[in-house]
Amino acid sequence: MYDLLIIGGGAAGFFTAINAAEKNKNLRIAILERGRDVLQKVKVSGGGRCNVTHACFEPSALINFYPRGNQELLEPFKRFNPAHTIDWFESRGVRIKKESDGRMFPVSNSSQSIIDCFLDACYKNRIEIITNTRVESIENNGGNWQLNAIGDRQFTSKKLMIATGSDNAVWKLLQNLGIETVSAVPSLFTFNIKDERIQDLMGISTENVICRLSDSKNKALNAYISNGAILITHWGLSGPAILKLSAWAARNLHDANYEFSISVNWLGTPDIEKVRQHLHQQIVNQPKKNVLANAEFGMSIRLWKSLCIAAGVGEYQKWAETGKKHIAKLVEQLTDCRFSVKGKSTFKEEFVTAGGVDLAEVDFSTFSLKKYPNLYMAGEVLNIDAVTGGFNFQAAWTGAWIAAQSL
Template identity: 40%
Template sequence: MSATKHIAVIGGGAAGFFAAITAKSMAKDANVTIYEKTGKVLAKVGVSGGGRCNLTNNFAHISDLKQAYPRGHRLMKRLFKSFRETDAYQWFEEHGVELVTQDDGCVFPKSQDSQTIIDCLVNTARRLGVNVVFHHGLVALKSLEDGRLEADFKGQKSLCFDKVIVTTGGSPRLQGLQLHAQLGHEIALPVPSLFTFNIADKAFTQLMGAVIDPVTLSIPTTKFKSTGALLITHWGMSGPATLKLSSHAARYLYENEYQTKVAINWVNQSNASAVEQCLMEMAIKNPKKQLSSLRPFDLPSRVWLFLLGRAGLDAEKRWEELGRKGLNKLIETLTNDMHIISGKGSFKEEFVTCGGIGLQSIQANTLESKACRNLFFAGEVLDIDGITGGFNLQAAWTTGYTAGKSAAEQLSSAI
C-alpha cells in the first residue's frame, strides 16, 4: 500500500481554495492542505464587488481576451478550453449558489453578499476533507533529490510535500517574490493596476459626483484607450473607464511616475464631423437660445457649463453667435479635452497587482514550473491580471482549476 501523498496549497484566497477543491476532488486519497499566512481566508473575495462579490463575467462585451486581460490573455485563452466563465457559473450553481447577471455582464450571487461565495468554498473544501492551517507564511522552498519540495514557514517547522501549488496573490513588492526568483523563475516587476487618477485642477474636481456614461479616455502618443462610465470625484477621475485605462496602461503609468496627460472624449464620438453636425443642428434649430440652455449628447448641466468654460465660450452667448472658431473649439473640447494626471489614487474594492511569476517560467497547459518540478502556480501571483468586472476572480477560478487538476493527475499517474 502506497504512502499518503501530500499536496500543499500556499495561500487561502480564491485561487487557493479552487485549486485545493479541484485537487482533492480528483485525488481523493491525497492529503490536501491550504496554508494561509494570516488568520482569515478569502479576505479579498469578501470585499470584491463592494462586498457583493463580482465572481465572473459573461464576456458578452469582450470580443478579444486582450480587452479583459491586459497581461496573460494568450495563456487565459488556452486555459479557457478547460475551464471558462460558463464552467465557473455552472460550478457555483451546482454547489448551491444562485447567480444573477447584470446588463454589463458582471455576475453576482443572487444574495448580493460575498459571504455566500465564501461559505460555498469553505464548506465544499471542508466536506471534501481539505485541511486549512492558519498563520503559515511561506519564506523558502527547496527541491529535494526525491522530487518532493521542502517548505519553510515563518516561525514554524519545515514540511515536505509531493506537490506544492503557490496561490499567494499579488505581491506589491519585488521582495515578496524573491524566493521564487531564487528557484530560477523569471519575475515581472510588480506594479499597481486598477486605480483612480488624481487631477489637480480644482475646476474639474468641483464636478465631483458627476457621472458621464460613456466617455472614451486615452493617453496621447500611446495606444492606451478605454470606454465606459467616468465618475468625477473630489480627487479626480474614477469609474469603469478610468479603472480600465489604469489596468491597460499600468506599466506605462508606473514608468512615468503617474504624471502624464489624459484625453477625455466626453461624448464617446470618434467622428468629429458627427459631433459638428449635432452642434450645427442645435444652432440652426435654437439660434436665439443661450449656449448654457441646451446640452448636446445629454451631458450633465454642470459638466456642460464646465466644458463651455474649457472652450473659452461665454455660457450666455447665443447659439447663432457661436461662429466657426467657437464651433471648432467646442468640438475639440468635447472630443479631445486634455487633463494632467498628477498621481494615482486607490481602488479599495479591487486592489490588483500587475506583474508576478513570468509566464515564460511555467508550462502553459499545466501551470507547473519549468524551473522546479512538482511546483505549480495559480492566481494573481502569476503575471496575469484583468480589468474590473469579475475578470480577476475568473482568472483565479481558471488557473486554480488548472493547477489543482494538473497536480492531482500527476499524482494519479505516478501511482
C-alpha cells in the first residue's frame, strides 16, 4: 500500500512527488512511467536547455499567456508563480538565468541540470521510480485506488496523482470514472505555406509583425490577431507571432482542417497612410534610386525585393518611375500580405495539445477532483495550455506544488 502513487514520470509528476515527500518524510511514494526513461519532455525542452519558466511575476499578467485555463490559474499563481519556481530550483543548487525575451533557463544551459536535481531529490526522499509500467485500469475501491498495469502488476494507494500529459489512453480510463474530458487538438504549431514570395527566403526573421487570421467559411477565425517576431522557414511561417495564433485559435484551426488565410503586416504598424506617404516621399527625395536595391523601413533586402516584385515593380525601376498603382500594390504587400495556409508542422521537438480533463471537474485550491478528493491532477492532463516561452512548465510546477501541499 502506497500513500501516494503518481502516474506519469514527467515534470508535474516529479514535482508533486518531491514536494510531497519533503513536506512529509513518512509518505511512501512511487512514480509510474509507461516508457523506459523519465522526464523526456524536460530533456528536449528549449532545444535541450529546458525553458524552466518565464520572467513574468505578476499573476494577473501571467494568466494572459494561457489560451485555456487562464482564469482558473489566477489564484494558484498567487500561491506559486515564476518567482517561487526560481527560488525552488536555486535553493537546490540549480541557478536560473533570464534571457532578453523573458525566457528562463538553467545557467548551465542544459536540461540535465533539472533532471539531475529531480533524480537526486527522489533518491534522498526514497521515492520509487518504476518505469516500463503502463497503467491499464484505475479503480476506486473503498476510498483507495487500485491500479492494474501491464504484466498483471497491481498497485494500491491512498491517494493518486495523474500527471500523464496528453495521453488519450489515460483520458479514457478517467472517462470510465465519470470524469469529463475535452478532446485534444494540437496547439503550438507552425503554418505550412507554399508561396513564391517566401519560398527562397528561409531563415529571414522580422521582429515586429502583425498577423491576422481570416477565413470566409470559418468566420470565427477572423477574430484572431497577434504581434511579435515572425520567421520564414522552408515550409512556411513560424516564430512567436505565428505560435501565439496557433495556440489561441487551436480549436478553430482544427475545425478549418488547417486550411485558411493569414494576413501579414510586415511593418507592424496600423498606420497604413503613414506607410503610403513614406513611399510617395521617396519619389521626391530619391528619384534616381533603384527601388528593388534599396530596402525601406529597415526591412531585409531579400524580403523587400520579393515584395516589390510581387507588387509589379521592375528590376531596374527607379522611384521616379513609380506611380500610384505601384505604390498602392506595394503598400498592400507590406501591410496586408495575404497567404493561403494548407496544413501545419510541429514546432521543434515540443508538442502541446489543447484538451484534457474538463476544468469544471477540478478544485483549483488543491488540484484535486471534485468527484474524488483523493485524486489529483497537474500539467497537460488538464485542459490547460500556454504559448511558448516556459509557461506550460510553470503551470505544471504550480499545479504540482499546490497538490503536494494538499496531499
